[in-house]
Amino acid sequence: MVRARRLQAAGRHSSESAGTSYIITPQQEVTDMMEANNGQARPGTTNGYGSRGDDGVCHDDSATPVRANTVDELHSLQRKPTAALSSSQLEERHKQQLQSISASLASTTCGIGPKLVKGDPARKKEMVGKALPHHQHHITVPTISVSDSDLKFTHVLYNLSPSELYEHAIKYEKGSFITSSGALATLSGAKTGRSPRDKRVVKDETTADDLWWGKGSPNIEMDEHTFLINRERAVDYLNSLDKVFVNDQFLNWDPNNRIKVRIISARAYHSLFMHNMCIRPTYEELENFGEPDFTIYNAGQFPCNRYTHYMTSSTSIDISLKRREMVILGTQYAGEMKKGLFSVMHYLMPKKQILSLHSGCNMGRAGDVALFFGLSGTGKTTLSTDRNRILIGDDEHCWSDNGISNIEGGCYAKCIDLSQEKEPDIWDAIKFGTVLENVVFDEHSREVDYTEKSVTENTRAAYPIEYIANAKIPCVGPHPKNVILLACDAFGVLPPVSKLSHAQTMYHFISGYTALVAGTEDGIKEPQATFSACFGAAFIMLHPTRYAAMLADKMKKHGATGWLVNTGWIGGSYGVGERISLAYTRKIIDAIHSGELLATGYKRTEVFGLDIPTKVEGVPSELFDPINTWEDKDSYKLTLFKLADLFKRNFKVFTNHKNGGVSDLADEIAAAGPNF
Ligand SMILES: Nc1ncnc2c1ncn2[C@@H]1O[C@H](COP(=O)(O)OP(=O)(O)O)[C@@H](O)[C@H]1O
Ligand SMILES: C=C(OP(=O)(O)O)C(=O)O
Ligand SMILES: [Ca+2]
Ligand SMILES: [Mn+2]
DSSP states (O other), X not given: OHHHHHHHHTTOOOTTTTTSSOSSOOHHHHHHHHHHTTTOOOOOOSSSSOOBOTTSOBOOOOSOOOSOSSHHHHHHHHOOOOGGGGSHHHHHHHHHHHHHHHHHTOOTTTOOOOEEEESOGGGGGGGTTSOOOTTSOEEOOOOOOOSGGGGSEEEEEESOOHHHHHHHHHHHSTTOEEOTTSOEEEOOTTOOSOOGGGEEEEOSTTTTTXXXXXXXXXXXXXXXXXXXXXXXXXXXXXXXXXXXXEEEEEEOSOGGGOEEEEEEESOHHHHHXXXXXXXXXXXXXXXXXXXXXXXXXXETTSOOOTTSTTOOSSOEEEEETTTTEEEEESOOOTHHHHHHHHHHHHHHTGGGTOEEEEEEEEEOTTOOEEEEEOSTTSSHHHHHSOTTSEEEESSEEEEETTEEEESOSEEEEEOTTXXXXXXXXXXXXXXXXXXEEXXXXXXXXXXXXXXXXXXXXXXXXXXXXXXXXXXXXXXXXOOEEEEEEEEOBTTOOSOSEEEEOHHHHHHHHHHXXXXXXXXXXXXXXXXXXXXXXXXXXXXXXXXXXXXXXXXXXXXXXXXXXXXXXXXXXXXXXXXXXXEOOHHHHHHHHHHHHHSHHHHSOEEEOSSSOOEEESOBTTBOGGGSSHHHHOSOHHHHHHHHHHHHHHHHHHHHHHHSOOOSSOHHHHHHHHHTSOOO
């Protein structure tokens, strides 16, 4: 009885053999058995089944006993310190890292950072009454304590591995589970998408003249003082916690233009997400990281104070380009961090004559690069992830004089209705290490049901880019040959593919059109047209014409061809027609890549004046002119004019814009839109 209890307490009770043999036999148990046998140890048998003595009990101690006297000792054998941690030079580095993080977390009013200790607070118990163990680096800052958080240590979990982050998420964050594929399911809380209306950018002497402000701009102004109020709120929140996660990583695979980013967050989910999405430093790069170029304070669990000036909700995402800082309050949606940093790149890169692009990018074996522009849900991730091509990136790129470079180190795929058959590469990337946001899974088997929208329709998977088998590492490539503009046209009037003139490419790039159907729950069945300049108005910092001018320049210089691909409806608008199959879109894209489509015959459409091919291998020819697939021809014409009118009205703001840098082209570009 005594023995049974002890075994259970040690967690080593073997249910298979019902307590009669042991997987591990600690020394103490061997002694117990000997005592129970009047001091006579039974000889072990070699057949693996154990021998039965006169008492009818199996006394199999044939397995080699472990070299530990206590369970704690046994457990300590399991983990060995990371090799490089031992040298004193590195110890000094770790102290510097903590000092740098403390400076990041310092209040701007007193300039003093929190006391930090590296490591897991759960291991504190092991050190009660002892001095901090040698390998546990800490810094104390000389201070007169004015608040309770000054009196405590905050544990820093610095660049943890995916395994460590899994354990933290599962132990401490409700809604974290390991799914059957090994991916980590998480919940982002009340916000399951970005909150563009809650974005604020500090308007100061550095940004007042440079940035795009006012109507249509994503940059809603805030003053520096208010930024500091929100920053202080985030920092106070983070410093009040027992532990914070810190990621020091890179953005941009172009070594000459990469930036160092630090992300301070309260959730393992956020840390793992950014581990996957940013470029992961090597051990050596991390040791020499130094000070970050940009820092995110993610206090997403904590709301902003609505009494604060400029706040219109309890969510606020604030960027100060001067301070090179971003503060997140009141939203835990992880995409906010990656797209926030993307906005920053949209400011920093153009300053160096580098064009930042909201696009996916892949490359053929022959080195032909294609860019895929498009708003959310139009197919950047899906179509850049292509079995037959090498993936450079799915969402954020830079185009410099040296070619294309991915900004990120991972992909962020929509996974609603994901199927293994249609999207095998994304399917295979959803494995251990991948963050699965807001998906629904079977309670027992933990198998994900990708058709489930009960948490949100915006279910997502974030994985490191090397989880795609044919990814190009480093994620850089030569100048693009094709620039593909994706629109998911739920009106169903844009052709599945059109070849664009230079002016048309600029017109459609500046327009940034897509139309999706509004959420089914509110009963709206009408498609909603969205125009988002440069296919990413939510992220651009300068006036759209500045990016457009750079794109025009680069496309001309490098002889790239522009295409417009409708990944949306055919045969009628949403409700009547259907979404063009992914298989057909892939065939069309294949024909663009191969050059087949450049050589084929074309005819020009009415109203939009688009050049559409007469045939593409593997796609029924009647699909190419939308009028063929619509049963109700009058309805088609009406819808076509309706959309053309929406385009015209949207473009007005740009034709009026004087100082965009494309003035010589302006008339030509405006004329490249619909004519009626
Ligand atoms: N013909 C099509 N072309 C591209 N995507 C399609 C098509 N039909 C359905 N889809 C679905 O639309 C979604 C496109 O989303 P995604 O590639 O993540 O867009 P983005 O990266 O531009 O936000 C995916 O869920 C994809 O499966
Ligand atoms: C992450 C996002 O981008 P996309 O939908 O373009 O993949 C987003 O818009 O939140
Ligand atoms: Ca995107
Ligand atoms: Mn995407």
